[in-house]
Amino acid sequence: MIGLAHFLTVAAMVFAIGLYGLLTKRTVVGILMSIELMLNAVNINLIAFSRFITPDVLTGQVFVIFTIAVAAAEVAIGLAMVFRVYRDRNTVHAARLNEMRW
Amino acid sequence: MNIALLTSEIAVLVLGLLIIIFDVLIPRQETHRSLGYIAACGVLAILVHSMTQYGAAATVYQGLFVVDNLALFFKQLFLAATFLTLLFSVEYVEKWIQNSGEFYALLLFALLGMMVMASANDLITMFIGMELMAIVFYALVGFELRSKKSSEAGMKYLMLGAASSAIMLYGMSWVYGFTGSLVLSQIAVKATASPAMLLGMGLMLAGLCFKLSIVPFHMWAPDVYEGAPTPITAMLAMGSKAAAFAVLIRVFLIAFSDLQEYWATIVSLLAAASMIVGIVVAIWQTNIKRMLAYSSIAQAGYILSGLLAGNVAGVKGMLFYAVLYMFATAGAFAVSTAVKNHNGSDEIEGFSGLAQKSPLLAVVMTISLLSMAGLPPMAGFVGKLYLFTAIADKGYLWLVILGFVMSMISVYYYMLVVKTMYSKARDQQEFVVRGSLQVVAVISLLASLFIGIYPGPLAKLANFAAQALW
Amino acid sequence: MLQEFGNVGLLLIVALVFPLLALGTAFLLRPRDPGVEKSLPYECGVDTVGTTWVQFRASYFLYALVFVAFDVETVFLYLWAIKFQELGTFAFVEMFIFLSILLVGLGYAWKKGALEWK
Numbered sequence: 001m002i003g004l005a006h007f008l009t010v011a012a013m014v015f016a017i018g019l020y021g022l023l024t025k026r027t028v029v030g031i032l033m034s035i036e037l038m039l040n041a042v043n044i045n046l047i048a049f050s051r052f053i054t055p056d057v058l059t060g061q062v063f064v065i066f067t068i069a070v071a072a073a074e075v076a077i078g079l080a081m082v083f084r085v086y087r088d089r090n091t092v093h094a095a096r097l098n099e100m101r102w
Numbered sequence: 103m104n105i106a107l108l109t110s111e112i113a114v115l116v117l118g119l120l121i122i123i124f125d126v127l128i129p130r131q132e133t134h135r136s137l138g139y140i141a142a143c144g145v146l147a148i149l150v151h152s153m154t155q156y157g158a159a160a161t162v163y164q165g166l167f168v169v170d171n172l173a174l175f176f177k178q179l180f181l182a183a184t185f186l187t188l189l190f191s192v193e194y195v196e197k198w199i200q201n202s203g204e205f206y207a208l209l210l211f212a213l214l215g216m217m218v219m220a221s222a223n224d225l226i227t228m229f230i231g232m233e234l235m236a237i238v239f240y241a242l243v244g245f246e247l248r249s250k251k252s253s254e255a256g257m258k259y260l261m262l263g264a265a266s267s268a269i270m271l272y273g274m275s276w277v278y279g280f281t282g283s284l285v286l287s288q289i290a291v292k293a294t295a296s297p298a299m300l301l302g303m304g305l306m307l308a309g310l311c312f313k314l315s316i317v318p319f320h321m322w323a324p325d326v327y328e329g330a331p332t333p334i335t336a337m338l339a340m341g342s343k344a345a346a347f348a349v350l351i352r353v354f355l356i357a358f359s360d361l362q363e364y365w366a367t368i369v370s371l372l373a374a375a376s377m378i379v380g381i382v383v384a385i386w387q388t389n390i391k392r393m394l395a396y397s398s399i400a401q402a403g404y405i406l407s408g409l410l411a412g413n414v415a416g417v418k419g420m421l422f423y424a425v426l427y428m429f430a431t432a433g434a435f436a437v438s439t440a441v442k443n444h445n446g447s448d449e450i451e452g453f454s455g456l457a458q459k460s461p462l463l464a465v466v467m468t469i470s471l472l473s474m475a476g477l478p479p480m481a482g483f484v485g486k487l488y489l490f491t492a493i494a495d496k497g498y499l500w501l502v503i504l505g506f507v508m509s510m511i512s513v514y515y516y517m518l519v520v521k522t523m524y525s526k527a528r529d530q531q532e533f534v535v536r537g538s539l540q541v542v543a544v545i546s547l548l549a550s551l552f553i554g555i556y557p558g559p560l561a562k563l564a565n566f567a568a569q570a571l572w
Numbered sequence: 573m574l575q576e577f578g579n580v581g582l583l584l585i586v587a588l589v590f591p592l593l594a595l596g597t598a599f600l601l602r603p604r605d606p607g608v609e610k611s612l613p614y615e616c617g618v619d620t621v622g623t624t625w626v627q628f629r630a631s632y633f634l635y636a637l638v639f640v641a642f643d644v645e646t647v648f649l650y651l652w653a654i655k656f657q658e659l660g661t662f663a664f665v666e667m668f669i670f671l672s673i674l675l676v677g678l679g680y681a682w683k684k685g686a687l688e689w690k
Contacts, residue, residue: 001573008279015272022265031261038268042275049279059284060275063226065647067271070233072644074264076637077240081260083633084244084253094261097254100325119676126683 007048015041028085028092032078039071107162107169110152110177111217117144118210125203134202135192139538141206142188145213149181159570161223165285168223175421175567176220176348183340183428184213190436190542191333193443198246199331205245209337212238216345225274225284228349229267232313235345236263239338243330255329262312262322270309276302277357289357295364303358303365310353313346314402315395317375327395332442335391336435339398340428347405347424351417354409355571362412370410370501376403377508385515390438391448393515394431397474400512401427404489407501411492417568419488422561426473426481426553433470433546437463440535450519455527460535464523466543471516473550476509481553488561634686638678645674 014037021034043064050060086092105112121137128134152174159170188209195202215235222228240263244256278284280299281292293299308319315323327335358365380400387393405427408420437456438448440463445452457464473480486509490502553560613620652659652667681687 011275018268028257028261032264035261035264035268038265039271042268042271045272045275046278049275049282053279054282059226060278063229063278063284065651066226066230069644069647070230070237072640073237074233074240074260076641077237078260078264079633080637081240081244081253081257083630084247085257088250088253097257099251099254100328115673119673122676122680126680 004048004052007044007052011041011044011048013041014038014044026093026095028078028082028094028097031094032075032082036071036075039067043067104160104162107155107158107160108167110148110155110181111214111221113144113148113151114210114214114217117141117148118207118214121203121207121210125207128203133196135196137203137206138188138192138195141210142185142538145181145185145188145210149178149185152178152181166224166227167218167221169221170570171567172351172417172421172570173221173348175563176344176424177217179344179425179428180213180216180220180341183337183344183432184209186432186436186542186545187333187337187340189538190336190432190439191331192538193536194331194333194439197443198248200247201245205242208238208242208245209333212242212337212341216341216348219345220348222349222352223286225278225286228353229271229274232345232349233267235342236267236313239263239334239342242334243326243338245334246331249329251329252331253329255326258322258329259326266309266312266319270306270312273302273305273307273309277306286352286357290359293358293360295361300361300364303361304368306353307365307368310346310350311372314343314350314406315399316372316402316406317379317399320376320379320399323399324392324395327398328389328391328448332391332435332439332448335394336431336439339394339431339435343398343402344424344428347420350406350409351420351571355412355417359412366410366412369406370498373403373407373410374501374504376400376406377505381508381512381515384512387515388450389448390441390450390453390519393450393519394434394438397512397516398431400508401474404486404505404509407493407498407505408489410498410501411496413492413496414565414568414572415488415492415495417571418561418564419485419492421564421567422488422557423485425560425564426485426550429546429549429553430470430473430482433466433543433550434474436539436542436546437467437470440533440539444531444533445529450522453519453522454525455529456523456533458527459533462540463535463543466547467523468520469547469550471519472513473554475513475516477513479551479554481550481557484554484557484561631689638681638686642674642678645670 018034018037018039018041021037022031025031025034046060046064046067050058050064054060082092085097089096121141124137124140125134128137155169155174156171158174161168188206191205195205199205212235215231215233215238218231218234219228220231222231240256240260243259244253246252274284276298277289280296280302281289283289283292312319312322327338330338354365354369377400380396380398380403384393384396384400387396401423405420405423408416408423410416411419440460441452441456442448453467456467469480473482476482476486486505490505494502648670649667652663656663
């Protein structure tokens with residue numbers, strides 16, 4: 001029987017994959033995709049909790065709809081920014097964003 | 103449901119939309135300067151209107167959105183910060199930024215996000231407000247199209263900001279799963295110290311500390327502060343930080359108040375680390391915005407320490423300090439903007455001879471920096487006094503001593519800037535300052551001195567606002 | 573429970589067997605007559621031009637950005653539409669306020685030339 005723990009494990013795995021990608025990806029677009037993975041892990045978590053912990057009220061699912069909308073806005077801004085960076089320096093490699101150093 | 107409680111938010115939204123519409127209506131060749139003044143006047147009017155809302159304690163939308171004195175206090179802080187920023191940014195925007203109408207409108211939407219954060223009574227509202235503010239700031243940080251630094255700063259802020267909000271959301275999902283609720287007061291009822299709950303709380307703290315640029319989540323701050331357009335840097339330091347504190351106070355003192363023994367140690371270590379790193383690293387900075395970025399990390403550490411008291415006195419200290427830091431930052435960044443408009447650089451070297459060219463601005467900068475350092479009779483001294491007495495009562499004497507030593511060290515690098523300003527001028531170019539910028543400078547100067555010498559009224563107001571929590 | 577999954581498994585087997593069967597029959601029946609023309613990549617019958625790795629025009633992305641932003645907002649319309657009868661006029665007005673805010677954004681993008689193909 002598939003229970004809450006299964007969903008939480010999947011979500012934790014997706015989150016970990018996203019976190020791993022965030023730390024290892026070299027291109028900006030790859031990093032943005034990793035962040036999307038992390039957000040989707042959150043969505044799985046929220047829906048699972050909403051279904052198993054509070055089946056009568058749908059707060060968790062409503063939260064997910066807001067997360068999706070916000071994530072879309074974030075990615076739209078992110079891609080616009082990738083555009084600008086590419087126009088400035090002809091690359092989308094995160095390591096090349098090194099104009100400023102302490 | 104009482105829509106009247108939402109008037110200031112609705113007014114800010116309508117103002118932002120009007121600016122967008124006006125921006126399209128004004129022909130492209132003509133100056134868009136008037137839009138900045140319209141926005142400033144509108145914000146001032148809303149600020150005046152919000153005075154009438156004191157004393158209200160009600161919720162809208164089934165308790166998701168609360169209007170109490172604490173929320174109102176923060177909202178007025180954001181409105182004042184935006185007003186000052188709009189006033190001193192007009193010339194900067196004209197000189198360095200295309201699409202000025204969009205710039206003002208986005209600034210107002212960021213303000214709306216902050217106001218929603220201040221009123222958030224559940225995690226969804228808090229998240230929406232925070233993201234509205236953050237997403238607008240991602241765009242604004244990268245708004246200076248001609249500068250490579252600006253796009254780099256925007257990209258970095260976006261990547262790290264999005265990652266931090268994902269981490270915070272993951273924490274929220276655990277808190278929700280454990281308590282079955284997203285409303286702060288109900289979380290407080292069901293919160294127990296189970297591993298899942300503590301994991302969620304820890305991740306939320308990490309996400310909020312990112313917004314506050316608390317060490318070790320501060321790595322973005324120097325780069326973003328340096329690359330962003332100067333008025334936006336000011337807004338990040340004044341508004342975004344205070345908004346994150348508004349959320350932090352509500353979440354940790356309402357929802358997680360029973361778990362204080364678990365978060366208190368971590369928070370005290372975070373505050374101490376921020377004070378040390380912020381102040382020590384600032385000594386070597388040659389860029390004024392970078393220097394102020396590290397200084398703001400240290401200031402965030404000071405304000406954060408107030409949370410440890412966990413009572414009215416502590417919150418009062420935080421509110422008081424947030425206001426005086428807002429005025430000091432407005433002054434410092436207004437002067438930096440004037441210098442950048444004059445010679446096109448952010449280096450501290452560029453301040454040399456400012457005292458001869460514009461004595462007023464040099465005095466404003468000096469007072470603002472010394473207020474941040476906490477020297478009497480400036481406001482910063484009283485602010486630190488309130489914070490330190492509040493946490494000393496709870497036994498955090500080591501933190502008080504550390505904060506005191508660190509603020510003495512900070513005087514050193516603030517004085518370096520002052521010394522540069524009072525040295526001989528490198529060039530003899532005439533220094534032109536627009537009137538609106540001067541107004542901001544004078545307001546900040548008077549506020550820093552007035553609050554320092556006569557702290558009573560503001561302290562009373564902060565106390566009044568802090569009581570809304572208990 | 574198991575039976576429901578059994579149905580899914582049956583579908584999986586059919587989905588695997590059917591294309592294999594079709595392709596296998598074609599493999600057995602077709603004449604073997606390789607040529608240059610046949611090994612070229614198929615692009616609607618037109619000869620291919622240039623390499624595969626080309627940069628797309630920036631305008632595609634501008635459209636995509638505007639589309640994504642507006643597309644996701646539709647999610648909120650679904651919930652509203654489902655509960656429309658119960659929510660009453662207040663929600664009706666509220667949704668129109670929401671839409672008019674979006675409309676201002678769309679109008680702005682239009683006026684600024686984001687929808688122009690250049």
